[in-house]
Amino acid sequence: MDINKILSQIRFDDKGLVPVVVQSVETKEVIMLAYMNAEAFSKTLTSGKMHYYSRSRQKLWLKGEESGNIQEVKEMYIDCDNDAFLFIVEQKSGACHTGYYSCFYQKLNDNKEGFIITGKKVFTPEEVYKK
């Protein structure tokens, strides 16, 4: 692995971040969109487990560190502009902190007047996250 060579190709934004699309290897669903800084990206590649940079908490974050719902890296792609990532992962349980398998569980309804819940609930947040 040559992390510095790879890092030199990536165009981080003015906050040092890159948006990351996460897709399930099993269902092909897009399960979340999050952000990585250089450290999160490096830790993801070295550990094989998805790490992100939390913009709200302003810190590095191992996905699943509290819930146990880790994401194991299967494939990784970079886009034509070198400023967005696509990771194909094996998702344990569910990706969303609300208990849904995917964070994109709200679908625009047919008359375009609002969103309906179409996602699959796979765990109970109260049981997974400590108070």
Place this chain on the structure above:
Amino acid sequence: MDINKILSQIRFDDKGLVPVVVQSVETKEVIMLAYMNAEAFSKTLTSGKMHYYSRSRQKLWLKGEESGNIQEVKEMYIDCDNDAFLFIVEQKSGACHTGYYSCFYQKLNDNKEGFIITGKKVFTPEEVYKK
């Protein structure tokens, strides 16, 4: 359609933008990541064709306006934080300005030392984009 009700639910960032994941209805591949402002989102819903806000050109942009490679909206999702969209689209020809079907045509190789091209080339940019 009640566009103002929908717009009021969306959390645009400090630049008035939302990141948009675009997935092919046909192949389930993630084909691009782009951004919408409120105007691009409204035009996308009213026209059924994907519109974006170009951060580099700082203007509204109908995907395919020059190349003809438009994206027809099939489904639309919003994430748990109401700050990211997922659109499922029918992609005419290819999504990437380089001629690939997907913008994510560069895959991290197995020894993690660089990227290899794994995407499918579907058109010749020189023939599609006017000089």
